[in-house]
Amino acid sequence: MNLPAGTLPSLDGRTLVGVTNSPDGEVDDSTEFTYHEDDGVLWAEYSGGAIVRGRLVGTRRGDSLDFRYVHVSQDGSTSSGHCQAQLEQLPDGRLRSHEAWRWESRPGEGQSIVEERPR
Template sequence: MSVFNFHNKTFYLVENSKNGKVNADTVFNYQQEDNIVTANYSGGTVKHGKIIATLDNDILHMLYQCVTLENELKAGKATAKISFTKSNKMLLKLNRQWLTGKLEKGVSEYIEK
């Protein structure tokens, strides 16, 4: 059993690379069943997005896709290192890469609400 439980958890952006599409107004709503983690996200620059991931100890292996406010269809992959803050909130540090467009790489950080 994992020490990380994403079921019914909400996350917000802390920091994002310049080439990222989400912003501080984007809300991520996660669900979890066994080691499968999913999320829907929207708000800010994103009309609608989805994440599917597998949980392996303290790592999430993620695939994500979204439609932006400009009707741009984006997709990417990421590896997220999971940790806890001093206030016992989950923190995700992503190394990510777009699978569409210029295939740019970046980093993002998210915190549990």
């Protein structure tokens, strides 16, 4: 696919967790995302808290992410949405993602932050 490389390191193999989220969101500090990245394509598996199992898939252009997500919640419901995010590298080298998301399967939108745990 050969999308422009980011100035920040790859997400491949990194695990990020929820830090903050808007009230309409389901991700929290017990939700873990395991990312993969190859040639501008990214994907992740996630679970924890209200989420039993989730997947996301999208693209990375520079340090901007654009992806769709889908998951199954603890109550058995399924949800899907769209997210655009901007990566930031923290002073200690960890990556943080500032996300603007909206549900496509139901009403609601918000902003969240996910980041790598301190080492």
